[in-house]
Amino acid sequence: MHARLDFLFAAIVAGTRATAASYSALNCSSLAQTTTLSAYNTSLLNTTYYAIGALNVSGTFNEVSFCEVYASVSYGTTDSLIFALWLPDTQYSSRFIAIGNGGEAGVINYDDMMEELNNNLGFAVAGGNAGHLASDNDAGAGPGAGSPGVYQPFLHDEDQVEAWLHNSISLLTPAARATIKDFYGNEVGHSYYRGCSSGGAQGFSLAEFHPDLFDGIIAGCPANWFTHLMLSFLWNAQHTNTNKTSLSAAVLDFIQSSVLEECDDLDGVADNLIENPLACPFNISSLACAEDDSVSNSTCLTNAQLSAAKAIYKGPVRLDFSNTSLFPGLSLGSEAGWFLPQCSAALSNAFSVPILQNLVYQNLSYDAATFNWGSDVEYLDFRAGPLIDAINTNLSTFRNNGGRMIVSAGWADPNIAPMWSMQHVEAVTTDTIGDGIAIEENDFLKLVMVPGGGHCGSGNAMYPHVPARYGLSAALVAWVETGQEPVKGIKSWGPPNGDNRTRRLCTWPQVARLEWRGTC
Numbered sequence: 001m002h003a004r005l006d007f008l009f010a011a012i013v014a015g016t017r018a019t020a021a022s023y024s025a026l027n028c029s030s031l032a033q034t035t036t037l038s039a040y041n042t043s044l045l046n047t048t049y050y051a052i053g054a055l056n057v058s059g060t061f062n063e064v065s066f067c068e069v070y071a072s073v074s075y076g077t078t079d080s081l082i083f084a085l086w087l088p089d090t091q092y093s094s095r096f097i098a099i100g101n102g103g104e105a106g107v108i109n110y111d112d113m114m115e116e117l118n119n120n121l122g123f124a125v126a127g128g129n130a131g132h133l134a135s136d137n138d139a140g141a142g143p144g145a146g147s148p149g150v151y152q153p154f155l156h157d158e159d160q161v162e163a164w165l166h167n168s169i170s171l172l173t174p175a176a177r178a179t180i181k182d183f184y185g186n187e188v189g190h191s192y193y194r195g196c197s198s199g200g201a202q203g204f205s206l207a208e209f210h211p212d213l214f215d216g217i218i219a220g221c222p223a224n225w226f227t228h229l230m231l232s233f234l235w236n237a238q239h240t241n242t243n244k245t246s247l248s249a250a251v252l253d254f255i256q257s258s259v260l261e262e263c264d265d266l267d268g269v270a271d272n273l274i275e276n277p278l279a280c281p282f283n284i285s286s287l288a289c290a291e292d293d294s295v296s297n298s299t300c301l302t303n304a305q306l307s308a309a310k311a312i313y314k315g316p317v318r319l320d321f322s323n324t325s326l327f328p329g330l331s332l333g334s335e336a337g338w339f340l341p342q343c344s345a346a347l348s349n350a351f352s353v354p355i356l357q358n359l360v361y362q363n364l365s366y367d368a369a370t371f372n373w374g375s376d377v378e379y380l381d382f383r384a385g386p387l388i389d390a391i392n393t394n395l396s397t398f399r400n401n402g403g404r405m406i407v408s409a410g411w412a413d414p415n416i417a418p419m420w421s422m423q424h425v426e427a428v429t430t431d432t433i434g435d436g437i438a439i440e441e442n443d444f445l446k447l448v449m450v451p452g453g454g455h456c457g458s459g460n461a462m463y464p465h466v467p468a469r470y471g472l473s474a475a476l477v478a479w480v481e482t483g484q485e486p487v488k489g490i491k492s493w494g495p496p497n498g499d500n501r502t503r504r505l506c507t508w509p510q511v512a513r514l515e516w517r518g519t520c
Contacts, residue, residue, distance in 0.1 A: 025049035027183065028067035028087075035182045037071065042175035045070040045082075057114040064117060065089040069179055073171050075131065076159030083128035083172040084108050086117055087183050093122025096180060096188040097473070098169050098214075100127075100195020100202040102456070103145050104351070105164055106134025106154070112194065121477055123192070126176040130202075131163030138354070146354030149365075155358035161387045165201045165226060169193060170210040190480060194473060196220030196456035197416065200407075205390040207405060211398035216476040217405045221416050221456050224390040224424070227380050228316070228327040229416060230352040234368060235316035235326075236338075237348035245308040249339040250298040255309065256335035256462050258287055263332070267511070273466065275451045275511045277332040277411050284309050309335075312342060315417060320374030328419035333452070337414030337460030347415065359384055391424070393431040399444040404479050406446050406472050406486065408505075410453025412460055421447060422508065440509055446486055447508040448472070459496060467503045469494035489513075489520040 028049040035044055048068045053061045055068075069085040099112045108127045116125045132154035133139075138146045146152050154160040163171065177188050193214045195202045200222030206214055223229050240247050263280035264270055274280055289300035301309065315329030330338065341347045353368045360383045398405070409421035422439075425447045429439050439447060452459050452466035459466040471493075475486040489504035489512075505512045506520035513520070 025067075031067065031069065031179070031183060035179055037175050037178060040175035040178060041074040043072050043074075044179070045072055055114075057110045060111075060114050060118070062114065062117060064091045066117065067183065071172075071175060071179070073128075073175060075163060075167075075171055076157070079131060079157065079159050079163070081128050081131040081163065081168055081171050082108070083126055083176065084110075084113070085124065085126045085176050085179055086113060087124050087180065088117065088122065091120075091122055092124060092184060094184075094186065094189030095121060095123045095192065095477070096126070096177060096190070097123040097192040097194060098126050098173055098176070100169065100193065100199025101130045101164075102197050102199060104134070104137065104152075104154075105130030105168075105198060106132050106137055106139060109199070116194065116473060119473060121473060123473075124176075124180050124188070126172060128168055128172045130165075130168040131171065132157075132160045145350035146358075148349055148353040148357065148368075150354065151364060152354060152358045155355065156362065158387060161359065165198060165388045166205045166209055166390065169195075169202055169206055170213055173213055190215045190477075192216045192218075192473070192476060192480075194218040194220075197223050198226075200224065201226055201388075201390055203405070207395050207398040207403065208390050208392045211395070211403060212401055215403060216480040217403065218408070218472045218476055219405065220408045220472075221410060221413055221418075222407060222421060222424070223416055225327065225420065226388040227384050229420075230355055231316045231377070231380070232327040232329075232417065233342070233347040234352040234356075234371060235373075236312050236342040237345035237352070238369070239311040240308045240343040241345040241348075245304045247305060247308055247338065247343045248298070249336075251301070251305065252335045252338050252343070253462070254298045255284070255287065255301075256333060258282070259332050259335065260462070269514065271465075271514070273452045273463065274333040274411065275513070276449075280332045282332055284313070308343075312338065316373070318374055318377060326377065328417040328423065330414065330417050331411050331419065334412040334414050334460070336462040337412060337454060341414050355384065356380075359387075393424070393427040395428055395432050395445075399432055404444055404476065406448060406476055406479075408448040408450060408453075408470065408472060410450045410455060410457070410459070412452050412463055412466075413455045414460060415455040418449060422449070425508075440507065448486075448490060448505050449508050449511070450492070450505060451503070451512050464497035465495045465499050465501055467492035467495050467501060470505060487520065 028047050031047050032044050051065050055062045067087040073081040097116050099109050113125045113127045116123050137152040137154050138150045191214045200219040201224040203217045203219030204224035259282045262282045263274050267275040287301045313329045316326040317323040357364050357366045409418035429442045452463035457468040471491045475490045478484040489506050492505050493502045503512050510520045
């Protein structure tokens with residue numbers, strides 16, 4: 001991974017890396033005796049030293065030796081948050097990065113912690129479980145997800161609910177930075193945050209509710225309007241999860257192939273990819289079956305299938321207010337990824353229904369099919385919005401503190417509509433900086449739209465060649481520490497099919513381009 005970083009970022013790292021003697025395993029084992037965290041309502045639990053290559057996280061080994069610290073933060077009445085802190089041995093550059101959670105959290109995101117430990121930027125890395133345990137909250141339904149009719153304790157504890165998306169990173173960060181100071185003997189120089197999906201929501205929460213904690217924030221595929229994202233899951237399930245309106249995987253592949261056939265080469269490069277779906281003139285009605293509307297196949301769409309697909313493109317609306325939009329719909333070119341999360345009702349059953357049953361109505365027998373797309377929207381906003389949403393568009397305090405933020409979204413994300421990120425960043429630009437300020441003129445927040453990008457990096461089956469790993473952390477470090485805005489593009493790499501393909505991700509409204517086509 002190290003060789004893939006741009007030479008500019010490598011130069012920054014080389015100039016700031018600590019050259020002091022190695023912090024040995026002895027320093028790690030004695031940390032419990034030398035560190036007192038009571039001022040942060042925190043207890044240090046244990047420490048472990050890992051030599052290079054000694055820890056395997058999902059097939060990736062640590063490329064630097066480090067001291068691992070586990071600690072518990074007390075909050076609320078009787079609640080606690082567990083976090084891990086990784087302190088690199090010699091490759092430390094006085095930088096700290098906190099890692100966010102996905103889904104309903106309840107576990108530590110070790111995968112992203114390992115990526116940041118290994119990325120040659122000299123981070124001390126921390127990640128927590130967001131203040132509750134997945135093992136106590138229907139973790140068997142899948143990573144960070146619930147299931148209908150199952151009691152989830154954390155959704156009945158408002159302190160735990162607020163910790164999940166609003167406060168958990170702010171709870172662990174002071175204790176983590178105090179531990180870093182004890183270990184290295186110096187204060188942290190710069191603090192960063194990276195999260196995606198629910199972690200993206202946590203990023204916006206930091207900018208809104210805790211604007212003095214971090215110098216730089218990465219919010220990928222942000223779920224910061226969580227209440228209305230849940231409505232999009234429920235909407236899509238209600239419009240597709242019947243035999244009559246079934247959109248099978250084969251039908252969805254057919255739709256996406258048709259979209260690509262019309263719009264692939266609009267950018268001048270035939271690469272089985274749509275660089276900017278907003279420029280694609282495809283009309284789903286062109287796929288309507290000519291004759292028998294009752295016949296479902298993968299060469300045309302019945303009227304019922306057309307209506308279902310159009311509902312997903314449109315997104316949920318208030319049926320009592322002239323179809324006022326509640327959340328954007330999914331984008332052209334994302335269709336092949338819809339089947340499992342949306343058309344099988346997987347996301348609705350994992351998130352929408354459990355949140356309605358546990359948090360909103362506190363009734364495990366509540367039938368989500370009876371949800372009123374008018375008055376019930378207001379009650380959802382009233383009951384859950386203050387606890388889980390982070391949609392304030394005035395982030396002046398974060399900006400005035402010198403904070404910098406990169407928001408990314410995948411154009412082919414089948415979970416969270418990428419247009420939400422664009423709409424929200426545009427609103428933040430207007431309300432924080434002023435009317436008439438274009439999104440490209442925003443001096444503290446940049447938006448990156450990833451062609452073919454799926455949810456948090458991975459693409460769907462139609463885009464196995466699309467780079468799925470992004471150099472956002474290096475770009476953010478350069479922006480915060482040298483003032484170098486990421487306007488010339490951010491390198492991406494690591495397609496799922498193993499290709500060597502790279503792509504230069506540009507800040508919107510510029511669109512990404514293949515590496516050989518130059519910078520943005």
